[in-house]
Amino acid sequence: MAKGKNAPTSVAGAGSIMSTMAGPSDPTPPSTLGSNDPVNQRLLEKVAAGQELAADMPFNPNKPDEYGEAARTPQPGATAKPASPAATGSTSSEIVQSDKVGSGQPPIGANPANDPLDRVRVDASDRHLTTNQGVPVADNQHSLKIGLRGPTAMEDFILREKITHFDHERIPERVVHARGSAAHGFFEAYEDLGAITRAAPFAAKGKRTPVFVRFSTVAGERGSTDLARDVRGFAVKFYTDEGNWDLVGNNIPVFFIQDAMKFPDLVHAVKPEPHHGMPQAASAHDTFWDFASLSPEIAHMLMWVMSDRAIPRSYRTMQGFGVHTFRLVNAQGESQFCKFHWTPLAGTHSLVWDEAVKISGADPDFHRRDLWEAIEAGNFPEWELGLQVFTEAQSETFGFDILDATKLIPEELVPVQKVGRMVLDRNPDNFFAETEQVAFCTAHIIPGIDFSNDPLLQGRIHSYLDTQLSRLGGPNFHEIPINAPIVQVQNNQRDGMHRQAIHRGRVSYEPNSLGGGCPFQAGSKGFTSFPERVAEDKVRGKPELFADHYSQARLFYQSQTPVEQAHIANAFRFELTRVQTVAIRVRMLALLANVDDALVAKVAEGLGLEVPDPLPLATDAPIPEYPPSPSLSLLARAGITGVRTRRVAIFVAPGVDAAMVQSIYADLVKEGAVPRLVGNLLGKVKAADGAVLDVEVSLEAGPSVLYDGVIVPDGAAAVEALARNAHAIDFVREQYRHCKPILVLGAGEGLLDKAMVPKALPDGSADPGLFIGNATTPDAALDGFKLALAGHRAFVRETDPPVI
Numbered sequence: 001m002a003k004g005k006n007a008p009t010s011v012a013g014a015g016s017i018m019s020t021m022a023g024p025s026d027p028t029p030p031s032t033l034g035s036n037d038p039v040n041q042r043l044l045e046k047v048a049a050g051q052e053l054a055a056d057m058p059f060n061p062n063k064p065d066e067y068g069e070a071a072r073t074p075q076p077g078a079t080a081k082p083a084s085p086a087a088t089g090s091t092s093s094e095i096v097q098s099d100k101v102g103s104g105q106p107p108i109g110a111n112p113a114n115d116p117l118d119r120v121r122v123d124a125s126d127r128h129l130t131t132n133q134g135v136p137v138a139d140n141q142h143s144l145k146i147g148l149r150g151p152t153a154m155e156d157f158i159l160r161e162k163i164t165h166f167d168h169e170r171i172p173e174r175v176v177h178a179r180g181s182a183a184h185g186f187f188e189a190y191e192d193l194g195a196i197t198r199a200a201p202f203a204a205k206g207k208r209t210p211v212f213v214r215f216s217t218v219a220g221e222r223g224s225t226d227l228a229r230d231v232r233g234f235a236v237k238f239y240t241d242e243g244n245w246d247l248v249g250n251n252i253p254v255f256f257i258q259d260a261m262k263f264p265d266l267v268h269a270v271k272p273e274p275h276h277g278m279p280q281a282a283s284a285h286d287t288f289w290d291f292a293s294l295s296p297e298i299a300h301m302l303m304w305v306m307s308d309r310a311i312p313r314s315y316r317t318m319q320g321f322g323v324h325t326f327r328l329v330n331a332q333g334e335s336q337f338c339k340f341h342w343t344p345l346a347g348t349h350s351l352v353w354d355e356a357v358k359i360s361g362a363d364p365d366f367h368r369r370d371l372w373e374a375i376e377a378g379n380f381p382e383w384e385l386g387l388q389v390f391t392e393a394q395s396e397t398f399g400f401d402i403l404d405a406t407k408l409i410p411e412e413l414v415p416v417q418k419v420g421r422m423v424l425d426r427n428p429d430n431f432f433a434e435t436e437q438v439a440f441c442t443a444h445i446i447p448g449i450d451f452s453n454d455p456l457l458q459g460r461i462h463s464y465l466d467t468q469l470s471r472l473g474g475p476n477f478h479e480i481p482i483n484a485p486i487v488q489v490q491n492n493q494r495d496g497m498h499r500q501a502i503h504r505g506r507v508s509y510e511p512n513s514l515g516g517g518c519p520f521q522a523g524s525k526g527f528t529s530f531p532e533r534v535a536e537d538k539v540r541g542k543p544e545l546f547a548d549h550y551s552q553a554r555l556f557y558q559s560q561t562p563v564e565q566a567h568i569a570n571a572f573r574f575e576l577t578r579v580q581t582v583a584i585r586v587r588m589l590a591l592l593a594n595v596d597d598a599l600v601a602k603v604a605e606g607l608g609l610e611v612p613d614p615l616p617l618a619t620d621a622p623i624p625e626y627p628p629s630p631s632l633s634l635l636a637r638a639g640i641t642g643v644r645t646r647r648v649a650i651f652v653a654p655g656v657d658a659a660m661v662q663s664i665y666a667d668l669v670k671e672g673a674v675p676r677l678v679g680n681l682l683g684k685v686k687a688a689d690g691a692v693l694d695v696e697v698s699l700e701a702g703p704s705v706l707y708d709g710v711i712v713p714d715g716a717a718a719v720e721a722l723a724r725n726a727h728a729i730d731f732v733r734e735q736y737r738h739c740k741p742i743l744v745l746g747a748g749e750g751l752l753d754k755a756m757v758p759k760a761l762p763d764g765s766a767d768p769g770l771f772i773g774n775a776t777t778p779d780a781a782l783d784g785f786k787l788a789l790a791g792h793r794a795f796v797r798e799t800d801p802p803v804i
Contacts, residue, residue, distance in 0.1 A: 011669040012662065015676045016696045017047050018377040020369055022676075024694030025683050027051045033377065034669035039425070040378035042092040049087035056080035091427035092376045093184075099486045100210035100239045101184050101426055122501045124515065127490040128522035131161055132478035133444045134243030134485030138526030140510055146534050155451050155461055157443035158527070164465065165475040165493045174471050176267055177233045179224055179281075180216030181315065181368040182435040183375055185424035187211050187238060187385070193419060196336055196389060197328035199448030200240035202419065210239040212482060213424060214438055215315040215371070218250075219270050220281025225360040226367035227351070228281035229310045229571070234320030234342060235440040236422070239486045246444040247340060248464065251312065252304045253321035255405040258297050258546055260459020265291065284578040293587035296615055297546070299553040299595060300406050306571035307556075307564060308350035308634050313792070314370040316381040316645070317349040319637075324442075324457040325402045327450035327530055328389065335530045337395060337402060337452065339409055341386040341416050347639020349792045353571065354802075355738045358705045366706070370645075372427055379645045379672060380425045386416035399624040400552070401545035405456040407552055411631045434482045439468045450530045455542075473497050490519040547619035550594040551626065557596050559632040563795040569599055570800065573606035582609075590615045642790045644672030646708040651728065651751075652677045652695060655717025657775070658687030660745065664711060664782065671786065678702055680725060688715050699727040704734035709789045714746030714775035723754040732757060737802045739769060739795050741788035746775025756804055761797060769794025 010031040016023040017033055029048040033040050057080050065075045082088055085108050097104030112119070129137040137158055144156035152159070186208045193202035201209040216233035217226065232251040237244060256266050269291035272278050279285055283305070292298050304310070312318040322340030329335045351359070359366050374381060388409055400407045428434035441464035442457060451457060468477045474497030477483055489501075492508045507515030557565065572592070576585045585607055592600040593614035604611045617623070630636055648668055650661060661677070668675040679685055679695035686692055704710070710732065712719065722728040732755040735742050744752055749772055752759065761767055769788050773781025788794065 011666045013694065013696065014669045015665070015674045017044055018373060018674050019676065019697075020373055020376075021363070022682070022697035022701050024677070024696050026694045027055070034666075034672070035378060037378035038095060039093050039376075039380075042086055042095055043376050043378070045084050046086035046089060046092050049082055049084040053080055053082045053087045090429040092378075093426035094429065096184070096426040098184070098186055098208075098210040098426075100212070121504065122490070123504050124490040124507075124519040127488055127519045128526065129510065129519040130243065130488065130490055130522075131158060131527075132165070132489060132491070132493065133446075134487040134489050135444075135446050136242065136522035136526030137491075138522055138524065138528045140521050144529055150534075151538075154458055155529075157445070157461060157465075160443070160462065160465065162491075162493070164469070165496065174467065176218050177216040177235075178222045179220050179226070180214045180233065180435060181371050182212060182214035182428060182438060183371060183381075183424040184426040184428070185211050185213065185380070185422060187236075187420055187422045189420045190418065194330065196330055197448040198331045199245070199328070199446055200242040201238055201245070202448075209241075210486065211422060211424075212237045212239070212434070212438060213422070214435060214440065215367070217281065219267075219283065224281035225364040227311065227356040227360040227364065229283065229305065229353075229356070229575075230281065231305065231310065232312060232315070232318060234318070236320075236342075237438065237440060237444075237483075238446075240446055241487055242446045243487060244444050244483075244485045245446045245449060246440045246442065247322055248440045248442050248460070249320050249322045249340065249342075251318040251320055252301070252309055253319075253323060253339075253341075253408045254300050254304065254552070255323055255456060256292075256298050256301045257295070257456065258404055258406055258542060259455040260457075260463065261455075262295075263456075263459065263463070284575040286579050286581050286584060289576065289579050289584050289588055290581070293584055293591055296549040296591055296594075296618065297406050299549050299591060300556060302572075303553050303556040303568060303595070306568045306575070307560065308352075308567050310571075311351045311353065311356045312367075313349040313351055314346075315367050316371060316374060317344055317346050317639070319343055319348055320383065323405055324454045325452040327452055328387075329448055329450055329530050333528075333530070335450070336389050336391055338390075339388040339414075341388070342383040342422065343386060343637065345382045345384065345639060346641045346645070347792070348634050348637040349639075350634055352738050352793075352798075353567070353574065355705045355734075358703070358734075362703050362705055371424075373674070374645050375424060375427045377645075377674070380423050382424075383422045384418050385420045385422060386418050388414040388416055390414050399545075400548065401543050403452060403454045403543070404546050405454055406546075406549070410555070410626060410629045412627070412629055433480075437472060437477075437480050438482045439464075439472060439477050439480070441465050441468070445527075447525075447527050453532075476500065492519070544619065544621070547617075548621070548623060549618060551624040553595045554623075555626040555629060556632055557599060559628040559630065561633055561635055563798060564634060565599070566798075566800065569602040569606070572599075572603045576603070576607055585609065586612050587615070638791060642671065643668070643786050646673045646789050647706065648673050648675045648789070649678040649702070649704075649707040649710045649731070650675055651710070651712045651718070651722055651748075652679045652685045652693050653715070653718035653721040653725075654686050655688050655721070656685065656693070656715035657713050657718075657746070658689055658691035658693055660713045660775070660778065661687075661693060664713065664778075667782065668786075673786075673789070676702065676707075678731075680721075680727070688717065699725070699731060703727075704731040705738070707735070707740070708792065709741040709743070709785065710735045711785070712742075712744040712748030712751050714748055716747040716750075719747045719750045722751055729755045733804050736770075736797065736804060739793040739798050741769045741771070741785050741794065743771045743773065743781055743785040745773045745778045745781065758797075758803070762799075762803075767794060767797055769797065 014030045014033045061078045095104045143159045144153045189207045191205045214235045217230045234249045236247045270288045320342030327335045328338045395402045442460040476498045479500040494508045590612045677696045736757045771781040771785045
């Protein structure tokens with residue numbers, strides 16, 4: 001790291017360009033954002049041209065013409081011409097192209113929606129029949145039945161779509177996952193998986209399929225915080241060349257309940273209590289824990305939700321799972337079972353609870369902002385897709401039922417095979433038109449993918465489709481552009497609210513001769529359900545293996561590191577402390593007594609209660625024992641992207657070492673981090689050598705919890721000023737409390753003393769997240785800081801309660 005008056009300054013302010021909040025008082029843009037990536041460069045062009053465009057209209061020249069006699073003659077509105085079309089764009093990533101989003105050349109001064117109606121005219125000549133998702137229909141004459149004379153299967157999504165659309169053709173007309181954020185991208189297959197599935201995204205090595213991915217919280221309303229302790233939705237829409245496939249999953253591989261019949265009860269319990277409408281986006285209240293304590297199958301999911309998995313650092317640093325067992329079917333009709341896993345290359349990182357609570361106040365859009373900013377700066381989030389593939393014969397040897405959504409398959413039992421990568425490389429142009437109107441449905445599958453008999457999945461097949469009828473105003477939601485497949489849609493569905501297609505001719509039925517028999521059945525090329533043999537009595541109940549409620553809850557807890565186990569216990573303590581009804585607290589302790597003795601003892605101690613007798617088991621069968629599975633730990637996946645997108649606060653105040661600040665700033669930008677110059681107020685700061693620095697964000701607008709690390713540069717006068725600023729002292733203390741890396745250089749060490757931050761761990765050993773560097777040779781300290789920043793946190797300094 002170079003130090004001196006000639007330190008690079010071309011990246012000054014780059015962190016503010018890559019952020020969506022605050023910025024220096026001087027609008028002069030940097031000459032680079034530290035990367036030659038075209039989206040990164042487009043962002044710089046967009047912001048610079050946008051600043052210039054705004055400055056070209058310092059006031060409204062039309063205002064005087066709105067009054068008196070002048071108002072009788074309307075005048076043309078004032079305009080200014082942008083230096084670049086990027087200035088008026090929604091997103092710098094609009095230049096990314098795909099079969100779904102388009103050519104990457106946005107129309108300037110045009111509205112293609114007003115082009116001639118040829119763009120929506122539909123003709124079915126020489127086209128096979130499809131569903132509204134573009135999936136070829138193999139048989140349009142028969143519903144799917146259990147045997148030729150048996151009952152019709154609820155999973156027949158083709159029948160359901162056809163009938164449901166018909167039902168709503170003359171009738172005008174989200175409870176969960178209401179708050180979300182989304183982006184466009186692509187999925188790229190690593191290899192041809194034709195041996196196990198005919199699904200289009202896996203048809204060839206290197207094949208790319210456009211995707212649209214929406215992340216969400218579950219329990220909160222649209223206006224709630226991103227930072228609630230909650231499951232996160234992870235829904236992927238694949239726009240394949242055989243129709244749309246929606247992999248509608250979560251960031252947790254299991255679920256609260258085993259049967260869709262209980263889903264309304266679960267959601268009613270976790271939502272705000274109906275008599276007073278509180279609390280919003282939180283499970284820490286009586287009705288949820290009353291339901292949970294009476295539903296022991298929830299035990300495994302509770303371990304995950306009370307873990308740090310439920311407060312992720314960002315959408316970019318969380319896993320995703322398909323939750324259910326699905327079928328893969330190849331071209332020969334052979335089937336195997338499958339579980340889907342998404343793993344982020346940035347690693348799996350979380351927040352700590354105190355931090356999450358404070359971020360909710362400082363920036364409730366924290367996750368939404370993080371995703372947007374990363375894509376705008378060209379730091380595209382990336383995940384690998386992994387499959388756990390196994391046969392029916394294998395599944396019968398497991399000590400659990402693969403149809404039970406409260407169970408996972410340990411990776412030691414069935415390894416995860418990496419089959420492709422997903423990259424999100426384009427932000428939406430319009431939040432409502434895309435993110436809000438996108439409709440996901442577990443029934444949207446394609447040839448090569450099929451359902452299992454998981455009773456939770458079977459109910460979701462209906463529920464998601466039914467939800468869209470109310471939320472998007474009728475049965476034609478598939479015609480909204482973000483939901484439309486990239487392949488032809490041809491069927492005999494007509495009318496209904498918001499119909500866009502204008503069909504030629506008079507044929508809207510099949511078979512027909514007046515349309516030449518079109519659209520016609522695709523036959524064996526279309527979707528064909530796997531012919532699973534079923535011969536059973538009708539019954540309401542669950543298989544016997546579903547009665548094991550605790551073995552995998554124990555597996556998860558015992559697979560966590562000690563710090564993660566402590567967080568789980570603390571989360572239970574916090575949640576149950578807020579419960580008013582003591583009997584519910586006791587009942588929950590009785591449930592936890594079946595999971596782990598140390599866990600229940602710690603939670604009981606925090607509640608001031610004795611450990612009660614365990615809840616009765618639902619089965620006399622022995623509870624399976626599993627060895628710990630290291631892959632279940634959040635800390636098992638550090639990621640491979642280093643410090644890219646990490647937010648770093650660099651303190652500046654009058655008298656700071658400007659050359660050091662500029663050099664560190666440039667170094668971090670080059671590494672892909674997002675540094676910000678943080679000061680007391682926006683404006684100029686005069687450095688020790690007379691140079692002037694621009695504060696990019698104030699301490700009040702950008703508090704500690706919004707950053708992944710902090711640097712206090714050299715400069716005696718600057719440190720003295722910061723030491724008199726309670727905001728700066730609190731900032732450093734919170735960085736320490738939240739186990740984040742801290743770098744102090746030269747006189748900057750004095751701020752540690754003022755904040756009473758320990759310079760070693762309680763046992764006297766070195767703090768792996770604290771770096772104290774010499775002002776003249778800071779390189780080694782900075783390198784150590786960056787290494788710790790990539791690892792995210794130094795949990796070894798965490799105490800309960802915190803020491804400062």
